[in-house]
Amino acid sequence: MFIRAYLRASTQEQDAQRARAALDAFAEERGLAIAAYYAENESGASLKRPELFRLLADSKAGDVLLIEQVDRLSRLSDADWQTLKVKIQEKRVRVVALDLPTSWQLATPGDELTRRMLEALNGMMLDMLAAIARKDYEDRRRRTAEGIAKAKQVPGKYRGKPEDVERNTAILALLAAGNTWSQVCAATGASRSTLSRLTKAKAAVVMVA
Template sequence: MFVRAYLRASTKETDANRAKEQLEQFAADKGLKIAAFYVENESGASLQRPALFKLIDDAHPGDMLLLEQVDRLSRLDEADWESLKATLKKKEIKVVALDLPTSWMMTTTDPTMARMFAAVNDMMLDMLAAIARKDYEDRRRRAAQGIEKAKAKGVYKGRKEDADRNALIQRHLKAGQSSWNEIMELVGCSRGTVAKQAALLKAQESA
């Protein structure tokens, strides 16, 4: 069994490696060694997460996906969460999260005990994934309400556009020598930002 640690943050401004030491300490306490870290800055509400699916592709049956919190894995809606679960189950990947004590038992190598713990853990994973999604939706709703109030008062100006960054992204896209992931790494932005600039560039070229 290989332990594969997954670290995720939503934005480039947040350090996705923040929980690395905690995961290493947990593994050491359980007599395990982390074989690889998979790190990315993508929204947990989206399945567009290259590092997560690289981890899944690399994993062998029985490998462990170790993460700090369940919401690092999923803030997905029900349909996407079911899809991700099915993918993990097909590869027989064990999900262990520091904030889910029932998952800690998944570190056992006893097959009978592992099956028993898996049944309990699946239920708890579903519950925490649902809570994480609700928290995501609640925060988005509160943010939207705040924006509407600010607009009503005439004080909302929106997010300031980073013109220099966007111009750099478009230059890379025009050159066609870098993948989106490489552009994200070079510029320090999200996939959504690259996608937006690609759409704008396409519109400009077809105008």
């Protein structure tokens, strides 16, 4: 049994490694060792998370997927959560979350009956917390949209997020020099969605010209 820690933050401005100390402490208290860490800056509302799926690809039956909170694993829609859950079940990976005490015993070996009972209970709790995380995500998006709409009613109040012109110029220069998207993301800290937006905007300008 290997314990694989998954760390996620939503944006490049956030630290995906923030929860690492808490996961290390959890493992140390139980005399366990974390075999590998998988960290990425991607939205929990999307299934496009390369590191999460690399973790699952690396996992064997009985391995533990260790997370700080269930929302680090999923802020997915119900359909996408079911897709991810099927993948986890196919790999027979045990999800252990620090904010889900019912899952903690799955991090240590136990008898077959106890394990199956805990997995059944844990599955129900994961479904519930994943649904709560999704609702929180949708509520925050709704409040943000309402706030922007209200600000737009006042002339000059809403300006949006300022563009980082220097960084974006550097990104386009790196891409033009033949660097891969992965190399540019690693060098600049930008997400793949940012690269996609910039390349589309550049292509649109070229077409107009």
